[in-house]
Amino acid sequence: MMKFARLLICLILAAFVLAGCGKQPRKPQAMLDTPQHHVEVGLAKLDKGAPHQAQASFDTALELDPEYGPALAGKGIALAAIGDWDSARDYVDDGLGEAEGDGQELFANVAAIRAATWAARNGELSGEDLLDDSEDAWNEGMELVEDNRELDPAALNYYRGEACLQALNLDCSEAMFSRVISATPANPQYAERAEARWRAVQMIRRAALKTSVGVRIALTEQITRADMAALLVEELDIGRFYEKTAPAGSEYMDARTADPTATLEITDIANHPLRADIEAVTSYGVRGLQPFHGGLFKPDVPLSKAEGAMILEDIIVRASGDDSLATRYIGRESPFVDVRPDQPYFNAVMLVTTRGLLATNARQGRFDPLAPLSGAEAALAVSALKTELNAW
Structure with missing residues (x-):
């Protein structure tokens, strides 16, 4: 009995030692060496079409805070853009689970829409599933916006519009982009982009394209x-x-x-x-x-x-x-x-x-x-x- 007790104590101590040897969060090296800043850099890289560089920025944010929700969700977008949809979903879900406050939760819902849109572009998600998944995330995001009027739905509406465009649902995309454009006050970060996409939808309608290939090319x-x-x-x-x-x-x-x-x-x-x-x-x-x-x-x-x-x-x-x-x-x-x-x-x-x-x-x-x-x-x-x- 005494031997068993000693063995149990040793196992418990070993567990604590192993836990203490795990990778610890890195300490900031400069004023801008923060999870928030690295997430912003990652998002900018995504906008420039550099998902691998974006992933590196999100990983840097996670070195500082392994449980930072926006970094987890952002990495999900980057992975989806690269073509790893299975891992992307896990990271977006983790980002939603680790979200602290309505703002981070809204960010995770936007990330879910963006990741799903990339998965559809890469042929890993059907247009029908994209519409369903993006609608679910959009509805969850809008509930947050309705409960917290300080939240800006511009990104949520814009990327829902992009998802609808990818799924070739012109009515949905037009409605989403119109929301961004007509918002008071309009978010300048997304209003100009939404107007350009709204105009593209109008041009596609006027072109009266007869094939899905033609419509998809018209969106480029x-x-x-x-x-x-x-x-x-x-x-x-x-x-x-x-x-x-x-x-x-x-x-x-x-x-x-x-x-x-x-x-x-x-x-x-x-x-x-x-x-x-x-x-x-x-x-x-x-x-x-x-x-x-x-x-x-x-x-x-x-x-x-x-x-x-x-x-x-x-x-x-x-x-x-x-x-x-x-x-x-x-x-x-x-x-x-x-x-x-x-x-x-x-x-x-x-x-x-x-x-x-x-x-x-x-x-x-x-x-x-x-x-x-x-x-x-x-x-x-x-x-x-x-x-x-x-x-x-």
Whole structure:
């Protein structure tokens, strides 16, 4: 009996020793070395599209306080963005469980919506489940806001709107973004972003896109070469304009194609989800979307407005069968302060702007040729072009 008692005491002491040897919270090294600050840095990294760096910031916050709710929930967002949905859910749940006060609990509900949205983008969550999960988190967050009027629901509404957009529910997203915009006073951190997304929804509605692929591409802030290929194939049915027409003259071709002699097999799209659309546009020889030297298509390279104009120009020329359109504006003065008549995309810019396919900044007399071409701009242009071409 005495031996058993001594053994029990030893085990208890050993347990205390092991507990004392566990990793202890790190002491702050500077004034801004706080969990709150590192969470703010992590959120900024997420906004810049750097989830791995964001995760590192949240981990730094957890070194200082392993039970800090916003750091746990924030890490959940980063993990979801990286593609680890299972771990992401656990961290978001832990963040909600460790939340101290209504503010941190609201933060965790927003994190739940953001993490689920990333999971849907990565194909780990269906659109239907995303709508359900984000609605649950939104309802919980709104209950907090109704009970505590000092809480700002801007982030909750904005990210619920993003979740609805990801699930292609335009009515829901429009309503959420409208809440952010019309709030009094409006939160400047989210009001401008919500207005931009609200406008994108309106553009998508006007574009009357017929496929979910088209709608999803229209939601992107900057369209890629692969995205444009999909828009042209899925929404415009571009093949009907190219299969019966010959390419324009060599002078026109040499001025606008990435590699006019490229006949190599494309080597960088084998596992790309839009491979079929890319192969279609390259087989048609759509200028501006031809392979580069070495057989590379570079599907994820973003397009500028000038590049988009040249692609649209080629479609107009081929569909109309009028090669003179390729040089119609050469030698004329430019109405834009940022597009010179000697630039290779001058004629294309003039052709598409006179037809209203791409917008200009009329007040400043600018076209912004090097600005990113957004998915909404491209979708509207393709929709307008479809209407024009159907009349020919």
